[in-house]
Amino acid sequence: MTDFHAAPDCWMRKQLKWAVTFQRGHDLPDDAREEGPVPVYAGGGITGWHKESCAAPPGIVTGRYGTIGEFHLVSTPYWPLNTALYSIDLHDNYPEYLRYLLEFLAPLFHVHAGKSAVPGVDRNDIHTIPVALPGREQQRRIAALLGRETRRIDGLLAAKQRLLDLLAEKRKAIIATAVTRGLDPKMKLRDSGVPWLGEIPAHWETERARWLFRERDVRSETGEEEMLTVSHLTGVTPRSEKDVNMFEAETNEGYKLCEPGDLVINTLWAWMGAMGIAPVKGIVSPAYNVYEPGPRLTPAYIDALVRLPVFAQEVTRFSKGVWSSRLRLYPEGFFEVYLPVPPQDEQHAIVEHIARETAKLDAVRTATERTIALLRERRSALIAAAVTGQLDVRAAA
Numbered sequence: 001m002t003d004f005h006a007a008p009d010c011w012m013r014k015q016l017k018w019a020v021t022f023q024r025g026h027d028l029p030d031d032a033r034e035e036g037p038v039p040v041y042a043g044g045g046i047t048g049w050h051k052e053s054c055a056a057p058p059g060i061v062t063g064r065y066g067t068i069g070e071f072h073l074v075s076t077p078y079w080p081l082n083t084a085l086y087s088i089d090l091h092d093n094y095p096e097y098l099r100y101l102l103e104f105l106a107p108l109f110h111v112h113a114g115k116s117a118v119p120g121v122d123r124n125d126i127h128t129i130p131v132a133l134p135g136r137e138q139q140r141r142i143a144a145l146l147g148r149e150t151r152r153i154d155g156l157l158a159a160k161q162r163l164l165d166l167l168a169e170k171r172k173a174i175i176a177t178a179v180t181r182g183l184d185p186k187m188k189l190r191d192s193g194v195p196w197l198g199e200i201p202a203h204w205e206t207e208r209a210r211w212l213f214r215e216r217d218v219r220s221e222t223g224e225e226e227m228l229t230v231s232h233l234t235g236v237t238p239r240s241e242k243d244v245n246m247f248e249a250e251t252n253e254g255y256k257l258c259e260p261g262d263l264v265i266n267t268l269w270a271w272m273g274a275m276g277i278a279p280v281k282g283i284v285s286p287a288y289n290v291y292e293p294g295p296r297l298t299p300a301y302i303d304a305l306v307r308l309p310v311f312a313q314e315v316t317r318f319s320k321g322v323w324s325s326r327l328r329l330y331p332e333g334f335f336e337v338y339l340p341v342p343p344q345d346e347q348h349a350i351v352e353h354i355a356r357e358t359a360k361l362d363a364v365r366t367a368t369e370r371t372i373a374l375l376r377e378r379r380s381a382l383i384a385a386a387v388t389g390q391l392d393v394r395a396a397a
Helices: 093-113 134-183 297-304 309-316 343-387
Strands: 013-014 020-025 039-040 045-050 059-061 071-074 084-089 130-133 189-191 197-202 206-210 213-216 228-233 236-239 256-258 264-265 275-277 282-283 289-293 338-341
Touching: 039 071, 039 084, 059 093, 071 093, 093 130, 093 134, 093 343, 134 197, 134 297, 134 343, 213 256, 228 264, 228 282, 256 289, 264 297, 275 297, 297 338, 297 343
Parallel strands: 236 275
Antiparallel strands: 013 130, 020 084, 039 045, 059 071, 059 084, 189 197, 206 338, 213 289, 228 236, 256 282, 264 275, 264 289
């Protein structure tokens, strides 16, 4: 993927260190910073400002740790931090061209970073990467062409990302409106008396969770049932369907059993919204809480309701703990929360409406994500062709 064997014979073959030489950045503790006009760079870009610089432009900054494979072209005096590498010699090469060349070489930065137990880029490793370079004027022409084309592609990518953001917001709005206001916009509303709910359809009821759920605390004897995970992003899902890298106990005996339709709440992360309805029979951590919905509730309706961000904010009020990041939602707290209770036929209608409308949005999202992937492939292919000499740029200004 990063092969220069087909580059024109007139291009100079050399190691990367003779195209751009990198050096480790410099320490700058927070208490030593003094506000000023000089940007402070880490691998991900500007992280602050300082009154002094220790590197002159033009420069290229990339991450040693964390953010690896991103390259920032700097045109003013700056301060590169010790978590970054920065260029100390561009060897009279065109800076914009070098940035595109390095973007093409980014996969090799990741390869070298993965060699150690703690991923990090060693400049001595990347300096030996073989490259081929055209003359400076040819570099300028290539950079000009890539600048025009990548700006166009980046504009399209930004527009597609905005569409994804709008689709996500619309999805949230559809669900929130349906589960708290119902499906008829002309429906007469009343004050629910519950601050987090506000107004609800006049014929809906509200009820404390203690009268709607029963805690289920049944333990597995073998631990061989399907292990379920509980996330604020995906709700309750089988662990087998997720790429989960975490500590696993030697045995799952004593884990809590849950039935399809049970509400499972991650006690420690409830404040983040880590809860939802179990889709299948399985087991969960004994630190979680499992609740069986009563006959007045449709499980799929409850799943949509409890995964609203505003619901997570509400249960936080009843959670216990000293630190906000260590709050725990115990049954006595959950049972104090008030929930809306529409008639069951409306709950079913709401669930069907949400499924139908979100399916339409998900289809658009999938198509948009596919377009984004193609645009990114096109961008990468364009840069690869240009910096390996496979693109004719003689007509480029």
